[in-house]
Amino acid sequence: MKKAFVAALLIITAIPLLIGVAALPPHGETTAPVHTHISARYLMRGAEEAGADNIVTGVLLNYRGLDTAGEVTVIFTALVAGLAVLITRRKEPGAKADSAARGDVPAPPPVSPVVSFVVQLLAPFIALFAVYVILNGHVTPGGGFQGGAILGALFIALTIVLGEGRTRSLMPRLALPWMQGAALISFVVVGVLGAGLTGYFLGFPAEASLHLVRELMMLVLEAGIGLGGAAIFATLFLQMEAE
Amino acid sequence: MLAWPHWLVVVVLVPLLGAVLTPVVSLRSRHVAPWWALGVMSVTSTAALFLILRVAAEGPFSYLPGGWVPPYGIELRFDEFSASISVICLIGWLAVLYSLRYVEWLREVPKQRIPYYYSLLLLNLGGMIGFVITGDLFNMFVFLEILSLSAYALVAFSGEHIAEMAAFKYLLMGAISSLLVLFSVGILFGVTGSLNMADVATRLASAEPVAPAALALGMLTVGLMVKAALFPVHIWLPDAHAIAPSPISAVLSGLVVKIGIIGMIRVYQIYNSANMIDLHMLNQTLVWLGAISIVMGAFFAIFQDDIKLMLAYSTISNIGYIVMGLGLSTNSSIIGGSAHVFNHALIKATLFFAAGGLIYRTGYRTLTDLRGIGRSMPLTCIAISIGAISIVGIPPTAGFFCKWYIALGAFEADQPFFGFALIFGALFIFIYYIRMVNAFYFQAPTRPEILEVEEAPASILFPTLLLAVLCLTVGPIPLTFIKPAAELLLAPLGG
Numbered sequence: 001m002k003k004a005f006v007a008a009l010l011i012i013t014a015i016p017l018l019i020g021v022a023a024l025p026p027h028g029e030t031t032a033p034v035h036t037h038i039s040a041r042y043l044m045r046g047a048e049e050a051g052a053d054n055i056v057t058g059v060l061l062n063y064r065g066l067d068t069a070g071e072v073t074v075i076f077t078a079l080v081a082g083l084a085v086l087i088t089r090r091k092e093p094g095a096k097a098d099s100a101a102r103g104d105v106p107a108p109p110p111v112s113p114v115v116s117f118v119v120q121l122l123a124p125f126i127a128l129f130a131v132y133v134i135l136n137g138h139v140t141p142g143g144g145f146q147g148g149a150i151l152g153a154l155f156i157a158l159t160i161v162l163g164e165g166r167t168r169s170l171m172p173r174l175a176l177p178w179m180q181g182a183a184l185i186s187f188v189v190v191g192v193l194g195a196g197l198t199g200y201f202l203g204f205p206a207e208a209s210l211h212l213v214r215e216l217m218m219l220v221l222e223a224g225i226g227l228g229g230a231a232i233f234a235t236l237f238l239q240m241e242a243e
Numbered sequence: 244m245l246a247w248p249h250w251l252v253v254v255v256l257v258p259l260l261g262a263v264l265t266p267v268v269s270l271r272s273r274h275v276a277p278w279w280a281l282g283v284m285s286v287t288s289t290a291a292l293f294l295i296l297r298v299a300a301e302g303p304f305s306y307l308p309g310g311w312v313p314p315y316g317i318e319l320r321f322d323e324f325s326a327s328i329s330v331i332c333l334i335g336w337l338a339v340l341y342s343l344r345y346v347e348w349l350r351e352v353p354k355q356r357i358p359y360y361y362s363l364l365l366l367n368l369g370g371m372i373g374f375v376i377t378g379d380l381f382n383m384f385v386f387l388e389i390l391s392l393s394a395y396a397l398v399a400f401s402g403e404h405i406a407e408m409a410a411f412k413y414l415l416m417g418a419i420s421s422l423l424v425l426f427s428v429g430i431l432f433g434v435t436g437s438l439n440m441a442d443v444a445t446r447l448a449s450a451e452p453v454a455p456a457a458l459a460l461g462m463l464t465v466g467l468m469v470k471a472a473l474f475p476v477h478i479w480l481p482d483a484h485a486i487a488p489s490p491i492s493a494v495l496s497g498l499v500v501k502i503g504i505i506g507m508i509r510v511y512q513i514y515n516s517a518n519m520i521d522l523h524m525l526n527q528t529l530v531w532l533g534a535i536s537i538v539m540g541a542f543f544a545i546f547q548d549d550i551k552l553m554l555a556y557s558t559i560s561n562i563g564y565i566v567m568g569l570g571l572s573t574n575s576s577i578i579g580g581s582a583h584v585f586n587h588a589l590i591k592a593t594l595f596f597a598a599g600g601l602i603y604r605t606g607y608r609t610l611t612d613l614r615g616i617g618r619s620m621p622l623t624c625i626a627i628s629i630g631a632i633s634i635v636g637i638p639p640t641a642g643f644f645c646k647w648y649i650a651l652g653a654f655e656a657d658q659p660f661f662g663f664a665l666i667f668g669a670l671f672i673f674i675y676y677i678r679m680v681n682a683f684y685f686q687a688p689t690r691p692e693i694l695e696v697e698e699a700p701a702s703i704l705f706p707t708l709l710l711a712v713l714c715l716t717v718g719p720i721p722l723t724f725i726k727p728a729a730e731l732l733l734a735p736l737g738g
Contacts (some may be wrong), residue, residue, distance in 0.1 A: 018728050020458025024433050033446070037436030038314050066252075066308040066317045070373065070385035073259050077366050077389055080262070081396030083406075084359035105455045158679060181263035191252075191308075234580035 051204055051214045052138035059141070061221050065187070065202040070224055072183035079180060079232045086239050126154045134226040139162065144183070144222040148229025155234040164238065171234060179231035186224025190217045231238045245297045247461035251306035251319045251376060253594075254290040254328065258283055258335075258369030259389075262362045271360035276358040280339045280365055280731060287372070288332040294376075295326050299724070304666060305378065313378070314439035320378030323728030324508055324581065326568050327394075327501065328372050330588040335368040337706035338490040341596060345490055345603060351402025355721050360400055364494070367393040371498055375505050380428045381436045383509070387424060387502070391417045391470070394499050397491045398483045409482035416469050416479040423466030424506075427459040434459075440513055447517035457520055462512050464525065469502025473566050474536040477559045484555035489599020492551060495597060496558045497588035504565050504584055511732055522572070529570030532666040536563025541671030545678070548609040550598045554591065554673060561587045567661060568649040576652020577729040583645035587634075589717070590641055593710040594630040596621050600699035600707055607690065610679060615688030619696050620705060624683050626711035632692065633714040636669050641718035648722065684689035 025032035042055055042063065050058030060068050130150035137143025159167045171179065178185070187202070194203040194217065197210070204214045263285030267704055269276040270656060297304065303322035307313065325483070339361065370390030377383050390649060399410035432438055434455050435446040484496050511601055540559030547553040561583065568580020600623040601616055602608050617624040633640035636647075646665060653662035664701040688694060698704060 016458060016461065023452045023454035024430065034433055035436070039436065039570045041315060042707065062309060063311055063316050067382055067385050070382065070389060073263070073366065074385065074388045074392060076263055077363070077392045080359050080366065081392055083365055084356050084396050085399045087353055087356050163306045177266035177270060181267065184260060184263045187258030188256060195249065198310055200307060201249060202308045204312040
């Protein structure tokens, strides 16, 4: 009975959805509004006026920079939400760091020596690749979000292989909250700088003479997003592992 | 100072940045966190004050982050509806002050979590401020996510055993509603190629075919009404609002559910001015659902013994009033409905603050246990009584004016039935608030020890009493303030 009711409800919901979506302009049609209105300008002039050969980065950081500032805040919210619910009395990250200093960290679970060796061997290259993805984001696909995810994944892999005691030192207690908030902090710093240069918050100077400044501002944003993302991944992983 | 353009971006970024820096400033001692949050909200409130003075003086204005002309960049737009940041800042500031003692007192909560609580609260307030001041559909969604995510976590924060379940229920419903909103934004982008609200409205007027736009309207309505907790998608609300820590209940019940309403007002702004879909069906549905919400919320509230659960059901009734006002879509009803967004926020925050004060001192939360509390905590109980008469709508309290205008709208729209539904609902509401006042003042205590408790501490009593005084005094101000905007809401493009 209940299943029949759910099935009927799903079908009734699906009908208007399908009708509505079917009437959308077909994919790839060049005269569709998605191609002729704002995206047309992004494609025509984006590389030059937004300062990034990769148009996606131009839209993310320049045309719609405030959205991205909001999105990094969503990621930060996820971190804080996790911590506010997960932290228990005994296992607080700070307290753990202290116990790590005393050397009474539980031994890492056994990992295959092959996996352990390969992860350690590849670690510098993965880190280098992450930095490349972050720095090159405004020319080729990539950027802070992707690079940050790679860095975060590297941290997690190293923690599994080497144990928490050794990777914990990558996230010193006093610097950790700065790292977690790096993304929004860099947006605010760059935004205020932009307001000084152009009169608009998050504005990027368009003059040729300030070309390097614009480049630098974008790099700061990408680096902030990458660092923040990686720190948030790592913290949530450690917190869940501690449970 | 008024003309300084950057206030509009300051007002949203200060709370968000403040939230990000909360863990940093509390590294040394977690006791810094509440004072930091209080400072952040003070700066935000100052910015909000300048913005509201400016909109009162010269009407709606915009700010262009990045300097791109809309629709190419994002537009922050401050209109009369955005002035609801006044209550967001006021109740937010008071909620932080209130939390100072209240959160420390929550036994189930490990103390290390407390800085994250303030961080979440600031994120929630910043998200709401961003939501009401943006003029861009996708930007609206981003802020909706910030405020929703932080709200789920704040519900789970109280540490009581059903809190996680209540938060999870809220999370599931909320996630679906966010998806509906995001999908609609995508469809609107597909039909118009734009995300700027004003631009979408203009381009929607000539959009062909109509079906996708109608689908987007339907999904936006459902999605936003889940956030607002209108019948029949209200089921997440009672547990979530009752189990959250009391200052959070005040924020959730007073402010967060109103985000759904303000989102709906934005949807109306777009579709009314595009004027390509007949909104009559939608309006009629909303009026009916509003009427059912009023009666149902009031009906369930009568049977509650837990005061916070009772207040939570009362929120469903009041959302019903607001939605009914919007749905009737006459001048008076829209003025009444949108002014009730302000006034109900004040009233419900008063009630939750006062209820929290009683729980803080006595540890009891049911009417039976709290009998006779009026003798030992007179000031808190006076605040609750003022809140009660305001929410019933007895003149000259804040609740009266809004309900009067909505009822007037029902008769204007030639649908007197809904006017009677409204009055009938108010009668129900009267019954259960009388029950509450009766228990506090006139019944013999079941727990003799509550006669010994002291009045709530100053950091809890001051927010409660301040809001109670506002309930008595500011009622008519939102009505006159919102009038020009409400009239514009009904006007089709170029009409």
